[in-house]
Amino acid sequence: MTTPNLSRRDFLRRSGLTGAGLAAAQLLPLRFLQAQTIDAGINPLATYPNRDWEKLYRNQYAYDRSFSWVCAPNDTHNCRITAHVRNGVIVRIGEQFDGASYADLYGNKATVGWGNRHCAKGYTFHRILYGPYRLKHPIVRSGWKRWAEAGFPELTRERKALYKFDARGTDRFERITWEQAFDYIARGSAAIAQRYSGEAGAKLLAQQGYVPEMIQEMGGAGTRTIKMRGGMGLLGVLGKYGMYRLCNSLALLDVHVRGVKPEEAKAGRAWSNYTWHGDQAPGHPWVHGLQNSETDFNDLRFSKLVVMNGKNLVENKMADAHWFIECMERGAKIVVIAPEYGAPSTKADYWIPVRPATDAALWLGVTRVMIDNKWYDEAFVKQFTDFPLLVRTDTLKRLRAAEVFAGYRSALGADGPSKTVQGFTDEQHARLGDFTIWDATAQAPKAVHRDLVGAAFAKSGIDPALDFRGKVKLADGSEVEVATAWNLYRVHLRDYDLDTVADITSAPKNLIEQLAKDIATIKPISIHQGEGINHWFHATEANRAAYLPIMLTGNIGKPGAGCHGWAGNYKAALFQGSKLTGPGFKGWIAEDPFEQNLDPQTHGRDIHAHAYTKDEEPAYWNHGDLPLIVNTPKEGRKVFTGKTHMPTPTKAIFTTNVNLINNAKWAYGMIRNVNPNVELIVTMDTQMTASVEHSDFGLPANSWVEFEDLEVTASCSNPFLQIWKGGIKPLYDSKDDLAILAGIAAALGKVTGDKRFVDHFKFEHEGKRGVYLQRLLDSCTTTAGYKLDDIMAGKYGPPGGCLMLFRTYPRIPFYEQVHDSHPFHTDTGRMHSYSDDPTAIDCGENFIVHREGPEATPYLPNVIVSANPLVRPNDYGIPLAAEHWDERTVRNVKLPWAEIKKTANFLWKDGYQFYCLTPKSRHSVHSSWANVDWHLIWNSNFGDPYRLDKRLPNVGEHQLHMNPAAAGDLGIKDGDYVYVDANAADRPYLGATPSDPFYKVSRLMLRCTYNSAYPYHVVMMKHGSFIATEKTVKAQQTRPDGLSLTNEGYISNFRFGSQQSVTRNWHMPMHQTDTLFHKTKAFMGFIFGGEADNHAVNTVPKECLVSVTKAEDGGLGGRGPWKPGTDGMSPGAENDIMKKYLMGGFAATGGKP
Amino acid sequence: MSTQALAQATAVGGTAAASETAPAQIGRAVYEQHCAACHGANGAGDGPAAVWLYPKPRHFNSGYFKIRSTPSGFLPTDDDLFEVITRGMPGSSMPSFTYLSEQERREVVQYVKHLSASVDAAGKRINFFEEAVTKGRTPMSISVPPEPPVTVRTLAQGQEIYSKLNCFVCHGLTGEGTGPAAPALKDVWGLSLPPRDFNTGAFRGGHTGRDLYLRIATGLAGTPMPPYDDSVVTPEQRWALVHYVQSLRRKDVEINDILARVDGLVRARRLSQPLPTDPAGPFWETLDPVRVPLSPLWPETNSIPAVAVSAVHDGTRVAILCTWRDPIANGAPVRAQDFQDAVALQFSTTGRTPFIGMGDKDNPVNVWQWKAGWQQERGEPRPDVNTVYASMHADLYFQTDTLHRTAEAAGNLLARSEYASPVEDGNARGFGTFTSQPPSGQNVAGRGIWRDSHWSVVFVRELKSPDADDVQFVAGQPVPVAFAVWDGENRDRNGRKVVSNWLKLQLDP
Structure with missing residues (x-):
């Protein structure tokens, strides 16, 4: 209760939500429950004489109307559910049971098995909605307002204190109008862009202590200090990701401030979502080149062996966990690998207990058992993996065809899948070259290009040797030793024999062998990794290692198979652009503000997309607003952060729907040490959060049921496209996210006098948001052909719902690779067990290795378990006793396990002896x-x-x-x-x-x-x-x-x-390369190096x-x-009865207890 | 009254064995009306009320009788049984049946004996009492020497014997029934059975010296209390022990309540002055209340031993004052574990004396229950969840209108947010049948005051009620009435309460 003087009874009396409820009650006879006369000695509970009282319950459950909406928090489900409204109030929320009605353009239909999608969170949404913690109207921090009124003077140390930039959490908030808020925010943004632009800006930033690389990265544009995060991608493509559209429009501000030409304009930085939440399986791009592998959950029913590795499908995939329960019913085997005996372990055929963060070692051990026993699919290994590719033992690089064959000309055709489907460019091809294989028949190296995979490779007539090592004469006449990756792994895996792996992981040997045997003999198998893997510094290695058994057995691209990363949702890729369909998702977030298309009839394909923004990982803000730069004894000041990742100084932060500060690992460090240097923090949310408390502006957003216009989302674990709007009026002085963004843009238009700011959200201002939505549908590979009106009319299922246009149903990752022999999204076109990326080689991670964490280990931090001579890590001369977090991060040292066991982490010695799982x-x-x-x-x-x-x-x-x-x-x-x-x-x-x-x-x-x-x-x-x-x-x-x-x-x-x-932020070097070649997130094409949510620093709490x-x-x-800890029924204090119960003593049947 | 039993006997004659004599029919009828609910129709201790009672009603088919003047291993005499029915078993749910005529009680004794039978392996019914006669083991009382005077010396001797016989192992050193073996004691049916607390001074088989002498000498069949016959102690020593045990009595006031002779009649004087309706009014001091002993249906420590009752009328209305000691007032229950104080009057609506446990199917009772909580609901300051839990917190209360308070919306009298009277007016025909009268029939007023560790509650009603279910009062015509008190602090509710036996309320002309 929020009003302490109001008694509960008074509250109940006064708060009768409506008069109609009372009236309804009065229609009821009051004596339903009373026997009218006393019947002869009969127990009134023994019979069921009068059912009239049931009307009462019918009345209680009665409602005036209902509407369908989508519960769109940051989970992988996005359930469409029904709100029941009575007297304008949502009184309850229910399921729709309409899974089977979803269809697509071609008449494909979903299954009734999807029904019943709803969890206890959605059921209680109206407690959030009507609860006491909503952000009810726009607020501004008092100190910020005074700063604005003083004309945004430069924030010296004294002024930071005066205006409480150094103690936001203690300042007051004042209520303001939306117009005032938009005006302040626009003027503040312009002032920041102005101050930090050009030479003067750079000089000031240098004085403030920012490293030169960050200042240089700005290219003179003050707008680059403005960071925007469209909260939790695709939870609302329009409202949430609309933030990036606003961010791109800051190119107009840059033109206004610096007077540059449009082509030189720079907008703000677009902050990531998944990677910063530590949700990506960062090893995936290293193996197959795709951001992440994820499948529709109804694909789980095809699995015969489900391995949950640091993944809790029971507790964290609630709405769709039934699919895995179903595969139990179908006789599949369930295995759980986790340190604790948790909820999924109770469903498992066996549970493999592991020491935290040693999963890579476990998978390497499994792989060794499989190879030693020849438990692999040789044809698949040869056709789809890099195991037969040759690697130079001197440089550790793959042997390129051009090195061997003089005047080499690639046979990669313009009509192959690389060029026609995947967007592989000639420039990229020239930079990467082709690769080599040892032909066993010819006893000579042979060139392979990236289209030579699968059936195409089989047809090529090449007879690849799997286990080859020998000398090869190069085109320049020199001779080098080369070996197949397979051969190299046979050496590499000597460090991961069963005894050693059992010792590293603490997993029982028999279970490691059992797992290897099960993977070898059961098909299809699926491995699901989650936060239990991805939230560790060396998740990359654990992700890569889990793919080894998949590569050996070909468990990929088929129903029920694969290795999937399930911490979050990589939904952005769902709205995929292509040459065929148009810019996709980028047409919405990155429409060129200098070439706006204001014709509502325009097809989405014709929108001109041009990103003036640049991705940035909030991890850098989260690391003290610093990239990874270490003064190394061997190489001096070394920048480990790639240019494609390089952040700029952070002077303004805009977020929606993310609770950024609350969710920042090391949040108190941000509040105390970093945010005092940030001059404008704008937080849009439905609720009062710790982030709002530490912001300059709190802007109340409408909740999912209050939306006044359309919003769209989709999920990575189901095939549904979901469009909806709210069904009740906003309770407070709040707006749709997109309306807020449009309001900020319009205010920027006033400040700059540039009408294009208004036009950039023209259809939002005009109440025609659907125009943007139709353009989005037009231009994505997964939605092209759909008409918004049809979807809203219920042509493909419930109004607003339809199926995404995937190649398969269920959606199966890498289906094209396996069935159509398309290359994987790597430089070789094959799945990678080996990486010759320079960063990987420096890190000693060219092979998949187990590394102890830089912090969470009893042993030498960050040490690599290996005696393999081809693992050649660079330690940069950093001593083993170094304690600084960044030094530990970049110090690459390899040792055999027997040596590692003699080492000790200084933190462990200091009494920090508990791994902390979160x-x-x-x-x-x-x-x-x-x-x-x-x-x-x-x-x-x-x-x-x-x-x-x-x-x-x-x-x-x-x-x-x-x-x-x-x-x-x-x-x-x-x-x-x-x-x-x-x-x-x-x-x-x-x-x-x-x-x-x-x-x-x-x-x-x-x-x-x-x-x-x-x-x-x-x-x-x-x-x-x-x-x-x-x-x-x-x-x-x-x-x-x-x-x-x-x-x-x-x-x-x-x-x-x-x-x-x-927690704190850790800057993982393997997450920051400029060289990793992989598929871009939202378009059919490839990139080298960084991209937010794809190849960027993952936080590892x-x-x-x-x-x-x-x-x-x-x-x-x-x-x-x-008291409950002493009652004999709790862990560690069990009395005899409880012990008997735990031993099954009360469940005995027929025998002795 | 014998007429009543005879009428009943006639009424059920059709079911009685044709060979039954008229007196036997009386015994059966009385038993079925007043005993069977607890002891079971066949005496198996399995009547429908048994589940609510503790200790459990005696199982006549076992042949074990606790209260006997006969040696260990023998059945009781007819007089023993008659005494138990007459006296009841103080401190338990077995009431005194003095409201039955002596003839009825004697016939019940015969019927109980008739039920005391078992079936042998061949399926033949064997009556214990008949078998005892044929085996020459006719129950005979042992001789009890005259009670010697109590002296300091005999008390000291008694204490010595108490120690020597290990009485303390069960009954405890101070006699409160807390000896080391007490928690483990069970009767022959395996139910826990606490040893007697001598501090109360209440004894199931009577508290006189002779009663205690017999208990020690013959034991309590079916319980862990063994006989201490002459091979163990001499009669003189036994008397010393009796006196010592009696000296352990501490709760004199309460025992006086329990043991006070009740004439069974509450007289309501006719007043010419206005009827006193204030429970604290000085007028009540001028009356000499009737002290009504109360017995728990489920034993608990510190149960309320008695209620003092006064009644007056003015020719139009009757006012009945109940006063009892309760050191802690328990009002409206707030927490799930809370219970309220209450007092109820139970009237026979037929003028006959029905089964004490909420009447029977032929004799409905009209019950007036005053509840401390209901009275608090009527505008008095009362605790609520957020006063009991000052720091409680909730997001919000949904659907708090009347419709969504289901029981209230359904017209459940107990769920009303406001009460016209703190007294619930209802009817029952046997336990488990209590039914509130509809709101229109709620016509009993009342008010209670708690002060000086006592509740004083006045009930007021018109003598004549238009409601057919209500008891009617006519001057000179006695109405059977019984009393029950609930102690919220003792977690009393519903059938967990202390009850009186039947009395009569008679209005002076």
Whole structure:
């Protein structure tokens, strides 16, 4: 209750939502439940005399109307569901059961099996909608407004303090009108662009301490300091990704500020989504060149062996988990690889326990068993993988055809799939060249180009030797040693024998062998990797390694097969452009602001797309606004961040729907050390969040059910295109995301006098958003041919719904590769076990290796397990004792496992001896629903709506799962509050000292809960919770009820700190190359190097070690132990009855208990 | 009244065995009306009420009788059984049946004996009492020597014997029934059975010296209490032990309530002055209340032993005051684990004395229950969820209009957000049949006040009610009435309560 003086009864009486409800009640006879006369001695409960009372329930469930909408949080489901409205209020939300009605242009239909798509989050959406934590009207930070009124003076140290840029979290907010907000934001943006443009701007930035590479990257354009993030891609292509359209329109601002020609104009930087959330499986582009492999979930039913590797399909794929349950019913085998015995393990035929982040070693061990036993499909290996390709043992590069054959001319045809379908250009071909194979028949090298895969390769007559090593004479007359990758792997895998792998991973040997055997003998198999893999620094290697058994067995491109990455959703690729259809998604976000098409009848293909923006990974902001530059003993100051990734200084941040600051690993470091240098932070959201609390502007967006015009989304795990609008009027003074973006653009038009700013959102201003939507449909390979009106009329299923136009149903990644012999999206056209990328070679990752983490390891940080002479890592002369995070990141050292076992991580020695897993909770989606009371109550052992213990920040409390023995050894009882600390050198934030009040705010304290499912050195807390802030800490320490609820309506899940107290950003060099050749995200074409959400720095929040110390007693009010921990029924304190129960003692049938 | 039983006997005659004599028919009729609900139609201790009672009703088919004057291993005498029916078993749900005539009680004794039978392996029914006669084991009382005077010496001797016989192992050193073996004690049917708490002074088989002497000498069949016959203690020692056990009584006031002789009549004086409706009014002090002993249906510590009842009328309305001691007032329940204080009057609407447990199918009862919580709902300050849980928090309450408060919308009297009266007026024909009268029939007013650790509750109603289900009061015509009290602090609710036996309310002309 928000009004403390109002009693619950009064509240109930006063808040009767409507008069109609009362009237309806009055129509009912009041004596339904009463026997009219006393019947002779009959128990009234024994019979069922009168059913009239059922009318009451029918009345309760009655509604005036309903509407269909799409629940579009950042999950992979996007369920279309129904809101039931009574008197203008959504009273309940229900399912549609219409999966079977979805169809496509060609009459293909989905299956009824998709029905029942809905989870508890969607069911409770109206609690968010009508709940007390909404952002209700535009707000501006008081200090920012004063800065604006002072004419945006340069922010010196004194002025930062004066206007509270260095303490945003303590400032006040003022309500303003939308017009005022747009005007302020436009003027602020223009002032920032002006200040940081040109020579003067560069000089000022240098004075402020930015590294020259970042300043140079700006190319003199102040607009490049403006960063925009269209929150969680494709959750709304128009409203959310419209942010990038706004970002591209800043080219107009640049022209206004610098007076440059349009072709020289530079817009803002477009911040990524998935990679920054650590959701990508970053190894995928290294193996097959595609951003990520993902399949429709109804493909799971075809799998006969499902391997969940660090993936929890039970808790995190709720709406569609039934597909994997179904494959259990169909007799498939389930295997789970994870450190803990978790929810998916309960479904598994066997669970392989592993030490965290050693999965790459496990897969290398499995691969070795398979190769040693000849458990592989030789034809597939030869046709589709790089195993037969020759590698030079001197340079570690693949042997190019041009090196061997004098005057080599490639046979790659202009009519092959590389050129006709995949957009492979001559320039790219010239840079990459062709490759070589040892022909066993001819006993000579043979050239292969990238179209020579699959059947085409088989037809070529080449007889590739798999296991070859020998000398080859080059065209220049010299002789070099070469070997097939296969031959090299046979050497490489000597380090990964079964005993060693069991020792590295702590997995039982028999289960490793069993897994190898199952993969070899069962078809099809699918491997699903999730956050449990992707949130580690060396996820790249674990992803690549999991593909090795797939490559050996050809389990790809077929129903039920594949290796998929499932942490997030790589949805942007769903709206794929092509030469045939047009610019696709880019036609929307990157329409040329200098060549706007204002004809509503224009076909989407004819939109001129030109990106004046450049992608940027927020990870750099998140790293102290720094690229990865290390002063190395051997090579001096070395820049590891590729030019294609290079960030610019961050002076303005615009986000929508992402809760950026809350979700920033190392959030307190951002709040304390980085954001004071940012001059404008604009956050659009439906709710009051920690990000809004630390912004200059909070702009309330309409929720999914309040949308006033159309929005569109699709998912990577189902085939549905979903278009919808809201069905109720906005509750507050909020706007559709796109209307907000258009408003900002219009205000920029006023400030600059450039009408094109207004025109850039012309159809939004005119209320004809559908024009943009039709253009999008026109120009994507997956939607071309659809007419918006038809879709909305229900021609292809429920109004607004239809099937995406995929090649197969279910959508199967790499179907074309396997069935049509199209090349994989790599330079060789084959799946890669080996990489000759220079960064990979420097990192010692040309072969797939297991590396200990740069932080989360008991051993030497970042060490490579290898004695292979062809693994030649560059350590840049950095000593083994170096402790700086960036030094640990780039120090590449290889050692055999026996040597590694003798080493020790300095952090481990300092008492940081727990891996800290931070998986997703089933009760939230990222940070959505993290303040819905019902979910909080379910989400932990400490949920209590009555809040008997006033220490609870809300009605629930975040908890740290801990092995009872480990907790006991530290004197921590079940339910105690504990401090969780990571490396004090950099966390919670750089420069933290216990005397700083902000240290208290940011140091993580939460409840410990005993959980025997976790190994001794592993603790777990769920991520996606709402962080404690300056104001929530003040609130819980001063409010009579102790809630962590601020006056603005933000409520935290923690008393102090958050999961972000122990996380930080890590700049992974393998994520920052300029050289990796791979498919671009949203168009049929290739790129080298960086692209947001595709090949960019992935955040890796699990990469940390923590120490745990007791903070307070867990008992009520901090006195004594937490009672449920002492009742004999809880982990670590089981009484005899509980032990008997756990041993199945009560389930005995017929025999002895 | 014998007439009532005879009428019943006639009524059920059709089902009685043709060979039954008229007296036997009376015994059966009385048993079926007043005993079978608990003890079961065939005496198997399995009547429908048994599940709600603890200790469980005796199982006559077992042949075990606790209260006997006969040696261990023998059946009780007719007088033993008669005494139990007459006295009841104080502190348990077995009431005193003094409202039955002596003849009825004696016939019930015979019927109970008739039911005390088992079936042998051959399927032959064997009556224990008949078999005892044929085997020459006719029940005979043991002789009880005259009670000697109590002296300090005999008390000391008693204490010594108490220790020597290990009485403390079950009954505890101070006699409160908390000896080390107490938690593990079970009866022959495997049910936990706490040993007697001597501090209360209440004994199932009577509290006189002779009663206790017999319990010690003959034991309590079916329980862990063994006989201590002359081979173990002498009669003199046994008397010393009796006196020592009696000296352990502490709760004199309450025991006086329990043991007070009740004449079974509550007289309502006719007043010429205005009827006092204020429970705290000084007028009530001028009356001498009837003290009505109460027995728990489910034993609990500190159960309320008695309620004091006064009644007056003015020719139009009757006012009945109930006062009882309850150190903690429990009002409207807020938490799931909360219960409210309450008191109820149960009237026979036929003038006959029906089964004490909420009447029976031929004799409906009219029940008035005053509830502390309902009274609080009527505008008094009352705790609510957010006052009990000062820090509670919720996002929002959905659908809080009347329609969505289902029970209230359905007209459930108990779910109303406001009450016309704190007294619920309802009817029952046996337990489990209690039904509220419709709102239009709710015509009993009432008010309670809690002060000085006592509740005083006044019920007021017109003497004549137009409602056919209501009890009618006519001067000079006694109405059977019984009382029940609920102690919220003791988690009393519904059938978990303390109850009186039948009394009569008679209005002076």
